[in-house]
Amino acid sequence: MLTDYHLHLRPDEPDTPPERYFTAENVERYRRAAAAAGVDELGVAEHVYRFTQALDLWRHPFWREQARDDLDAYCEFVRGAGLKVGIECDFVPGAEQRTAALLEARQLDYVVGSVHFVGERAVDHEGWDVWDADGDADEVWRRYFDAVARCARSGLFDVLAHPDLVKVWGRGRPLPSRDPRFFYEPAVEAIAASGIAVELSTAGLRKPVGELYPAPAFAELCVEAGAPFALSSDAHLPEQVGFGYGRAIELLDRLGVGEICVFEGRRRRLEPLGERVGGGS
């Protein structure tokens, strides 16, 4: 079994209305790309902040600018298209109960929990760049992984998205002076305690860092912590479905991980990890 559960049906750009991207034709493009890459199961995980309902969780200016679509119309479309219904939901500290209410009111197959922001600034968004406000890499990394740990422990999510996203810019931003494993530690403890699945995401291969999320040293600690893995590309275009899966499967093989998570109605089971068929590296 190969899955791609963290799909966006459109780029993270302005002027990408659902009527243009949430269409049968566009889904068909993703399905064809999945078939070519040997990916068996697809699920969509649109950003929560693209829905007006997300303003109940946070009213950050970026969210206010992005919140346009209706969450229930999205869920209905994705289910009707025969894809697994997921959502990529940011962990918003202090909004745990409102997040639970938003998620529990929908029929979802899984929820991908993510951390993009530390405080009011983002680790991966140039418009809200944390590095403009705080150039101390050790401090940014510490705060980022602390948020990841809280995200895991919240119990709100099924999968922990791109767990070391803070590295996205690679050498384009300051790097911490300590060994990265120092920063992973609290997150790994939270992963072990919560039982959350860890996303092995190939998206980092397309970013300046040019690496999988999580880094092999982090992934190894997750395996030791007994965490299961969920496999995804974080595609924003059909041609990114299953992108870099050869590298992901190679890492899982090397770590002795022979199974991946499959989700349905927010229940998880493990299936044998499949082999890549064609479609990119």
Ligand SMILES: [Zn+2]
């Ligand atoms: Zn994300």
Ligand SMILES: [Zn+2]
């Ligand atoms: Zn995403």
